[in-house]
Amino acid sequence: MKTYFVDSFTNEKFKGNPAAVCLPESALDTETMQSIATEIGFSETAFIRQLNGNTYSIRFFSPKTEIPLCGHATLASSKIVFKTTSFDTIKFINYNNVELLIEKEGDKIKMQFPVYETEETTVPQKMLDALGISEITAKRYSPNNQIILIEIESARELADLKPDFTALLNSHSGISGVLVTAVSDHENFDFEYRYFWPWAGTDEDPVTGGVQTFLTKYWAVKLNKTKLNAYQSSARTGTMRTELLQDKVCILGEAVIILEGDFIL
Template sequence: MVDSFTSEPFKGNPAGVCLLDKPLSNDFMQSIAIEVNLSETAFVQDQGDYFSIRYFSPIMEIPLCGHATLASAKVLFDQNQDVNEIHFKTAEGLELQAYRNGEKVSLKFPNYGIVDRDAPQALLYAMGIDSILNSAYNYENLELMIELEDADELRNLQPDFDAMKASISDINGVVVTAKSNQPDFDFESRYFWPWSGGNEDPVTGATHTFLTGYWAKKLSKTKLRAFQCSARTGVLELEVLSEEQILITGDARIILSGEMTI
């Protein structure tokens, strides 16, 4: 168990990391994810020149998870002190790179785009939102983005999650974001995903595959610091490398290690 995007234990986003010595069935991995009961559990297996990685929430398989990739890299770097670079490949064939960056880990991730999409009024009502600056959609992660004007409003949201689920059905989650009013950060976000995981994800690397490019253009910057203002909080250092790739850097703390007797 690893707390990602934090240097402090019991902050950031906890992920399970299962290092496999043989393949497991989808049903078996889903059962383990339900048992571990964290937002995501990553299943990692050495394939020679890369590691296969798959992500399961307690509800379903997830195509991409940033904090579980960071957690997996942290475990592998901890076990292999001479290794400074790790290559992952997801179930959909997406290739990811992780780099040792002092005590931190840097992840080379895709720079995804967004398209305009209206947020249903019933969804906004369920989240307690009266007005927005923008709304858009990311196809790769099936996630809706809503931008608010006020970061304080973002921090104070108290959504009705049952009403959220009833208001829209073709998404995995909603990320709500705003320009930060804290001097150390460029923007903030919270991620709600009752459709596919839990009510709120503490820190979400995958949403930053499109939030990074969005805020980089909006703020005319290529390097940004992001704060996920969930109850556990998390910090992400972000850089636009090209139109195709970004770099996500964060701390991680290994909290628990053991062996499953199954």
Template sequence: MQTYIVDSFAPQKFKGNPAGVCLLDKPLTDTQMLNIANELGFSETAFTHKVGEVYKIRFFSPSQEIDLCGHATLATAKILFHKKLAAGIIHFKNTNHVDLMVKQDKTSSKLLMEFPAYQVKPMAVSEIPTAMLQALGISEVVNTGFNKEINSFVIEIDSCEKLASLTPDFEKLVQSVTNIDGVAVTAISDKFEYDFESRYFWPWVGTNEDPVTGAMHTFLATYWGEKLNKTELNALQCSARGGLLQIALNEKSTVILKGEAQIMLEGVFYL
């Protein structure tokens, strides 16, 4: 099976979020896909095959299947365009039958993904478990909310410097709350070129921290778009590897995520 490693949302190699991409030449069981994702060890691995004019796509973390993954979608599109298996526009369908459209930018090497735009439901700070805030190392909170589609808390803090310096206790974080997939911590940026910054922690279902998270920006886009009264935003995910996203909200309740991807490795996975 043709297998690739791609750095997504990365303007250069060894940045952004690495994803595995597997081009299926025969059906695989869920157990096989989970084992492959665990073997590769990235936050997500994508498995895709063409059905008619659409590419079916599934995403697996090392521990379970994930419904939606932005960086692995970007990585898969990069491979399909590079191998000339698709041209111009690709339509992916995930397990929830959501149409994930990716197209090539006509003026650059970037790819544009059109995903659903999700909302953040406001929450009182008191609804966030104190043990979670302590595990994250957060003492002051600006705003809190919850996104049901990605099943994640949103915590806004007052400083991107504090955001970058967070060193969560992941063992305590997992124990602080159950039945969620992750927590997005975000702050307005103090850098001229960015509107907001974020980090995404998800030890409940994936790795401790996701380097760059396309799915998180499906709701952070609307959250910051409303707060800043903007429909176009530049975002920095300030993890150790770092990742850049250009975001555009449009009138049909979708969000455009624009980013680059770097192909790092091509090989054959023997089953």
């Protein structure tokens, strides 16, 4: 099975978020795909198969479970399709029939994702303690993603967070992850964020595109602008541009291929 490793949301090797992209010649069962994702160990492994023309099925697996949507693995998959075909546009269809429209834009790749609403929520004190957060500015919940959003005042505090992941995992149940965000203190960025998801994947996702399904709208409303520059202040760091278009969010990013080989099934 042809397999690629791709660093997403970066133009530098060993930065951004690594994803595996697998191109099985025939359909694989869910158990096999999960075993492959667990073996590779990246926060996400994508499996893509050509349906017809520039339309592909896509499925995403963390080392623990299948994920409905993933931004960086979609970007990685797009990078591979554009590299190996003459297409300028792609349509990915995930397992619950959400269509993801992709196109080239210069050296970058533009992805169109759905927009999801957030609602008021409560955050357990145990979660705040595990994250190392003393004060919060706002808290929301994305039911579609099962992710808690916590806004704090300082981007420096965000970058310095050192969560206790065992305590974090035990602080809540029934969620996929918790996203912490703040207004950026960098001149070229609007907001910053980090994403922790020991419930469904790895401790921390280095650069997360899928959360823009709700995070872009959150900041677009708060900052009264539809075009935003985002910075993920994880150890590997990563950047992307986003744009809110009514019920869609466009995510613009770059990716670097670092490995090409065959997975022996």
